[in-house]
Amino acid sequence: MAEISVDELRSLVVENCVLKIKPEDIGEATPLFGPGSVGLDSLDALQLTVAIEQQYGIVINDANVAREAMQSLGALRRWLAQQPGPGAKS
Amino acid sequence: MSERVVVTGMGAVTPLGLDFPGTWRQLVTGKTAAAPVTLFDVAGCRCQQAATCALPDLPDIPAKELARLSRASRLALAAARETLKDARLLDSQGKSSLPHLPLSVSTTGGGMALGEQFLRSMLAEHRGPGQFYHASRYQAQHQTHDLQRILGFRGPVTIIANACASGANAIGHGADLIRSGACHGVLAGGYEALTELIYVGFDCLQAMSPDCCRPFDVARNGLMLGEAAAFVVLESASHAQARGAQILCELAGYGHATDLHHLTQPHPSGATAVAVMRQAIAQAGVNLTDIGYVNAHGTGTPLNDASEGTAFATTFGDGVTVPPRLRISSTKAAIGHTLGAAGSVEALFAIAALRSGQLPPNLNVRHPEAAVAANLVAVGERPSEMPATLTVNLGFGGSNAALVFKKYASHPSAAAHADSPRPPLPLAICGMGAVLPSNTSSRMKGLNEDTGEHVVHCVDRTREPLATLQNEARVRRASPLTLYMLAAAQQALAAAPEAPRDRLGIVACFNTGALVATRRFFEGVIKSGQRFASPNLFPETVFNSPTSHVAAVLGISGPCYSLVGDDAAWVNAIHVAASWLTNGLVDHALVIGAVELDPIVIDAFVRTGWLPPHGRTGYVPSEGAGALLLRRAEPHNQLQIAQLADGFSYRNRHDASESARECLAQFPGDVVRCLTARHNWFRHIEQQLPGAKGVTLPYHGDAFVASAAWNTVAAADLARREGRRVLQPVWGLTGECSALLLAAE
Numbered sequence: 001m002a003e004i005s006v007d008e009l010r011s012l013v014v015e016n017c018v019l020k021i022k023p024e025d026i027g028e029a030t031p032l033f034g035p036g037s038v039g040l041d042s043l044d045a046l047q048l049t050v051a052i053e054q055q056y057g058i059v060i061n062d063a064n065v066a067r068e069a070m071q072s073l074g075a076l077r078r079w080l081a082q083q084p085g086p087g088a089k090s
Numbered sequence: 091m092s093e094r095v096v097v098t099g100m101g102a103v104t105p106l107g108l109d110f111p112g113t114w115r116q117l118v119t120g121k122t123a124a125a126p127v128t129l130f131d132v133a134g135c136r137c138q139q140a141a142t143c144a145l146p147d148l149p150d151i152p153a154k155e156l157a158r159l160s161r162a163s164r165l166a167l168a169a170a171r172e173t174l175k176d177a178r179l180l181d182s183q184g185k186s187s188l189p190h191l192p193l194s195v196s197t198t199g200g201g202m203a204l205g206e207q208f209l210r211s212m213l214a215e216h217r218g219p220g221q222f223y224h225a226s227r228y229q230a231q232h233q234t235h236d237l238q239r240i241l242g243f244r245g246p247v248t249i250i251a252n253a254c255a256s257g258a259n260a261i262g263h264g265a266d267l268i269r270s271g272a273c274h275g276v277l278a279g280g281y282e283a284l285t286e287l288i289y290v291g292f293d294c295l296q297a298m299s300p301d302c303c304r305p306f307d308v309a310r311n312g313l314m315l316g317e318a319a320a321f322v323v324l325e326s327a328s329h330a331q332a333r334g335a336q337i338l339c340e341l342a343g344y345g346h347a348t349d350l351h352h353l354t355q356p357h358p359s360g361a362t363a364v365a366v367m368r369q370a371i372a373q374a375g376v377n378l379t380d381i382g383y384v385n386a387h388g389t390g391t392p393l394n395d396a397s398e399g400t401a402f403a404t405t406f407g408d409g410v411t412v413p414p415r416l417r418i419s420s421t422k423a424a425i426g427h428t429l430g431a432a433g434s435v436e437a438l439f440a441i442a443a444l445r446s447g448q449l450p451p452n453l454n455v456r457h458p459e460a461a462v463a464a465n466l467v468a469v470g471e472r473p474s475e476m477p478a479t480l481t482v483n484l485g486f487g488g489s490n491a492a493l494v495f496k497k498y499a500s501h502p503s504a505a506a507h508a509d510s511p512r513p514p515l516p517l518a519i520c521g522m523g524a525v526l527p528s529n530t531s532s533r534m535k536g537l538n539e540d541t542g543e544h545v546v547h548c549v550d551r552t553r554e555p556l557a558t559l560q561n562e563a564r565v566r567r568a569s570p571l572t573l574y575m576l577a578a579a580q581q582a583l584a585a586a587p588e589a590p591r592d593r594l595g596i597v598a599c600f601n602t603g604a605l606v607a608t609r610r611f612f613e614g615v616i617k618s619g620q621r622f623a624s625p626n627l628f629p630e631t632v633f634n635s636p637t638s639h640v641a642a643v644l645g646i647s648g649p650c651y652s653l654v655g656d657d658a659a660w661v662n663a664i665h666v667a668a669s670w671l672t673n674g675l676v677d678h679a680l681v682i683g684a685v686e687l688d689p690i691v692i693d694a695f696v697r698t699g700w701l702p703p704h705g706r707t708g709y710v711p712s713e714g715a716g717a718l719l720l721r722r723a724e725p726h727n728q729l730q731i732a733q734l735a736d737g738f739s740y741r742n743r744h745d746a747s748e749s750a751r752e753c754l755a756q757f758p759g760d761v762v763r764c765l766t767a768r769h770n771w772f773r774h775i776e777q778q779l780p781g782a783k784g785v786t787l788p789y790h791g792d793a794f795v796a797s798a799a800w801n802t803v804a805a806a807d808l809a810r811r812e813g814r815r816v817l818q819p820v821w822g823l824t825g826e827c828s829a830l831l832l833a834a835e
Contacts, residue, residue, distance in 0.1 A: 017626065
C-alpha cells in the first residue's frame with residue numbers, strides 16, 4: 001500500500017496508547033516494547049492492531065506478525081508499505 | 091478465638107440449571123452450556139459463544155413489576171430465594187423470616203444492560219422511551235434493593251466489585267462481618283448478567299476462545315463468558331445451633347490480597363495466589379493434606395492457567411507439580427466465566443464437592459499443563475473422603491481471593507464469643523486527604539443535544555499534584571478519578587509514612603466508577619462497531635481498576651476492595667475497614683471515596699429530574715475524592731470514628747424520613763450535628779429531625795461518596811477544633827442513609 005509517514009504513525013501510537021510524551025520524542029528506531037523502549041505493553045499491541053485495521057484496513061491476526069511489525073515506528077512503516085492494501089490479511 | 095462461621099443454605103441460577111441441585115446434576119455428568127450468544131447481536135465480534143441462563147419465571151411477582159426488573163435482578167432474586175429456602179429462612183409468603191439480614195453481594199456489571207440502552211438513546215437522534223428507567227436503575231444498589239424489597243428484609247448492604255474475585259470476596263466479607271462481631275448472619279453471594287459491553291470488552295482483548303474453552307490444556311486459547319447468580323447464608327455457629335439450622339459446612343478460611351504485576355495479567359510466579367491460599371488455609375487451621383479438592387479459577391487463558399498451575403505446585407507440591415491425591419478442576423468450560431458471580435457459584439461447587447462424594451470435572455482437556463497433569467478431575471470421578479475443599483479466584487486488577495470450606499463438627503467453644511464480640515470501633519483517624527473541585531464553576535454539556543449545558547464543579551487536573559501524577563506510567567490510560575484517588579490517598583498517607591505497605595489495605599467506594607472510560611469505550615463500540623472496540627480502554631472500565639492502580643503506585647499489596655453504592659457506600663467502606671482492623675487482617679486501612687464527571691452524567695441527571703432542563707435547582711454535579719487512613723484506636727489517639735449507624739434502605743419519601751430518624755436515634759443527643767443534605771428529600775427531613783440546629787459544612791457540589799468523604803474530613807476537623815463529638819449524616823440519594831460520629835477525645 002501507499003507509503004505512510006513516520007509522523008502519522010507517531011501520532012497514531014501516542015493517541016492510541018495515551019502516551020504522555022510528545023510524538024516527536026519517539027525516534028524512528030526507538031523500540032516500542034521492552035527495556036529502553038517507549039514502554040508499550042500487550043494491551044497497547046492489541047490497541048495498535050485495532051487502530052491499524054480501522055485506519056488502513058489491514059488485518060493482523062497473527063501475534064508473531066504483530067510483534068515483528070511493531071518493533072519500532074520504522075519497522076511498522078516498512079511493514080505497512082509491504083502490505084497489499086485494505087482487506088488483506090496477515 | 092473468634093466466632094466460627096457456618097454455611098446454612100445455598101442456591102444458584104446458572105447456565106446449567108435454574109437451581110443449585112439441577113446445576114450440580116448437570117455439572118458432574120460433564121455437561122457444558124456453551125452456545126451461540128442470542129442475548130444481543132455479536133455479529134461484529136471475533137467470538138460468538140457464551141454460557142447464558144434461562145431466565146427464572148418468578149411467577150409470584152406481578153407481571154408489571156417483573157417487567158421492570160433487570161435481568162441481573164431476576165437472576166439474583168431466584169438464587170437468593172432458593173438460598174433462604176434452603177436455610178429454612180423463607181416463610182410461607184416467600185419472604186425472609188429474618189427481617190434484619192445484612193447483605194454482602196458482588197457483581198461487576200450490575201444492571202449494565204440498562205446503562206447501555208441509556209447511552210444508545212442519548213447518542214441517537216430520535217430517543218426511545220424508558221430513559222428515566224434506564225438511567226435510574228442500572229446501578230448495582232438497585233438490584234440489592236430489589237432483593238430486599240421482594241424478599242422482605244432490611245439491613246446494611248455491601249456491594250463488592252472486585253472483578254473476577256468479587257464473588258469470593260462477598261462470601262469472605264460476610265464471614266469477616268460475623269467474625270468481627272458486627273452481626274450473626276449474612277446473605278452473601280454474587281450475580282452477573284451477561285451484557286454487550288462486557289462481551290465486546292473481552293472479545294477485543296482477544297481473551298475469549300473462538301472455538302472451545304479448555305482450562306489447563308496446553309493448547310488453551312481463551313475463556314468463555316457466562317452469567318449466573320449464587321448465594322449462601324452464613325451464620326455464626328452459635329446462632330445456627332440456637333435456631334436448629336442445618337449446617338452444611340464451616341467457612342473456615344478466607345484469604346485475599348492484590349497482585350500488583352499488571353492490570354490484566356497475573357505475575358507468572360502466581361505469588362499472590364499462593365499468598366491468599368496460604369492465608370485461607372492458615373485461618374482454617376487445616377493441613378495441606380486435609381484439602382482434597384480445589385475449584386480453580388482456570389479461565390482457559392494462556393497466562394492465567396500457567397500462573398495458577400505454578401501457584402498450585404508451590405502451595406501444595408514441590409514447586410513443579412502437585413501431588414496426585416489433590417483433585418483440581420476449573421468449572422468454567424461448563425458454565426463459563428461468570429465474573430462477579432464466579433467466586434460465589436464456584437464456592438457452592440466446593441461445598442457440594444465436600445458434601446456429596448462427587449466432583450465437578452475439568453472439561454475439554456486433551457494435553458494438560460504439566461503442573462496439574464495428575465490432578466485434573468475426570469467425568470464420573472469419585473473422591474476419597476476429604477475434610478476440606480478450597481476455591482480460588484484471580485481477577486482483573488490483581489484481585490486474588492481464596493476460601494476454605496471444611497466439614498462441620500460441633501465444638502464446645504462454638505458459643506464462646508457469641509455474646510461478647512470485640513467491638514470494631516472506635517477507629518483512629520491517622521491521616522486525611524481531599525481532592526476538591528475548583529472554586530470556579532464551569533459548564534458541561536450532555537451527549538444529547540436536548541440535554542443542554544449545566545453548571546458543574548470540575549477538578550482542575552492541570553494543578554499539582556494531579557499534573558505530575560498523570561505522568562505515572564501505570565495510570566496513563568486510567569480514568570480521571572484514579573488521579574483524584576491517588577492524590578487523596580497520598581495526603582492521607584503523608585501523616586503516617588511509617589505505615590508498612592504490606593500491612594495496609596484499601597477500601598475504595600464509588601457510585602459509577604470509571605465513568606469516563608466506560609462511556610468512551612461503549613460510545614466507540616456504538617459508533618465504530620464491535621470490531622473496533624478499544625482494548626486499551628476496556629480494562630479501565632472495570633470497577634476495581636482505579637483501586638488497583640492506586641495500590642500499584644503506592645506499593646500496597648494487602649487486601650483491596652472496591653465497593654459500589656450511593657453515598658452511604660462511604661460508611662460501608664468504613665465498616666469494611668473496621669472489620670479488617672478488628673480481625674487483624676491489616677494494621678492500617680485506607681478508605682477512599684471518589685467520583686468523576688462525564689457528559690453522560692449530565693444526560694442522566696436531566697432525565698432523572700435532578701437537573702431540570704430549563705431551570706436551576708441549586709444542585710451542582712461535582713467530582714473529586716476524599717480519603718482517611720484508619721487504624722484501631724489506642725488511648726493516645728485523639729481523632730476517632732466513635733460510632734457508625736445505618737438506616738434501612740428506602741424507596742419513598744416517607745420511608746426515607748423513617749430511615750433517617752431510625753439512623754440518628756442510635757446516637758447520643760449531646761453532639762454537634764452537621765447539616766449535610768442539600769437538594770434532596772433529606773433537606774426537609776433533616777430540618778424536622780430532633781436537634782435540628784446544626785453546623786452547615788462547606789459545599790463543593792454534589793459528588794456522592796466523594797462528598798461524604800469531604801464531609802467526614804470537615805467534620806473531623808470540626809471535632810478537633812471544638813473538642814466535641816460531631817455527628818455526620820450521610821444521606822444516600824438512591825436509597826440508603828447512614829451516619830458516623832467523630833470524636834476528639
